[in-house]
Amino acid sequence: MEKEFNFEEDLKRLEEIVDTLEKGNLMLEESFNLFKEGVEISKRLEKMLKEVEGKITMLISEDEEIEFKEEENNV
Known part of the structure; x- marks a missing residue:
């Protein structure tokens, strides 16, 4: 079963990884594995x-089309 990803959880995990890597007290392999995970996230x-x-662009485009049609009908 594939894990469902959550934007907020992934962002939080990425921030944790960055904080850990910035501390710089890991072994090379640990740092590499965290870096790799961070890139994937x-x-x-x-x-x-x-x-x-x-999706937002599509919604805005649809909304503009509706407004344009409404304006045409009011002319």
């Missing part, structure tokens, strides 16, 4: 943001 977050941006 970052890609997921970017994908989620792009999907939401697309």
